[in-house]
């Protein structure tokens with residue numbers, strides 16, 4: 001068997017990375033790795049305020065955590081200790097907790113090893129904030145997906161409304177801006193495009209147009 005193929009997609013909150021990564025992984029018939037879900041799962045397990053805990057206490061909890069991956073494309077399943085990660089991690093609040101713990105080197109070091117181990121085992125479309133810069137710097141295909149904060153809040157608003165969930169545009173915009181600021185300005189592995197990434201500003205693009213750029217980029 002040859003060396004696994006790695007495609008990276010990085011970008012800010014709410015830009016549509018997961019949708020695109022799943023679709024591209026399906027197109028390539030390989031698994032998709034949602035690294036935000038790894039940070040979210042840890043944040044959820046540790047709970048509110050864990051970013052102020054001492055390093056050893058966090059490390060002890062991390063030592064009992066084992067991430068796995070099965071399936072391909074849309075059917076990729078991320079597991080934590082053999083249980084699929086659930087929808088409870090998909091709230092803006094858990095997203096903010098995830099962004100908070102993502103500033104801690106102890107967490108990033110742990111997940112770097114977990115993510116690189118998965119990349120040794122499987123071909124992947126890996127999406128997150130530091131896939132192209134830190135985790136898979138040698139990946140042959142790297143993308144950075146961007147869009148204005150208004151457009152991202154708008155997409156999230158429409159998504160929540162279509163699910164009949166309560167949504168406030170200004171609040172969403174504020175939450176997304178705060179998370180972006182923290183993700184872009186942290187000391188370790190901040191959100192940024194790799195020098196050799198193809199940047200796609202999707203503010204004025206639809207999903208099909210974005211997917212065409214991705215598909216052509218890996219062809």
Ligand code: DC
Pocket residue numbers: 013014035036037039040095098099102127128129130131179183
């Ligand atoms: O992609 P997401 O919204 O599910 O990510 C949640 C948070 O996790 C994000 O705000 C920052 C952190 N994260 C990170 O620091 N590095 C990654 N590769 C993925 C996510």
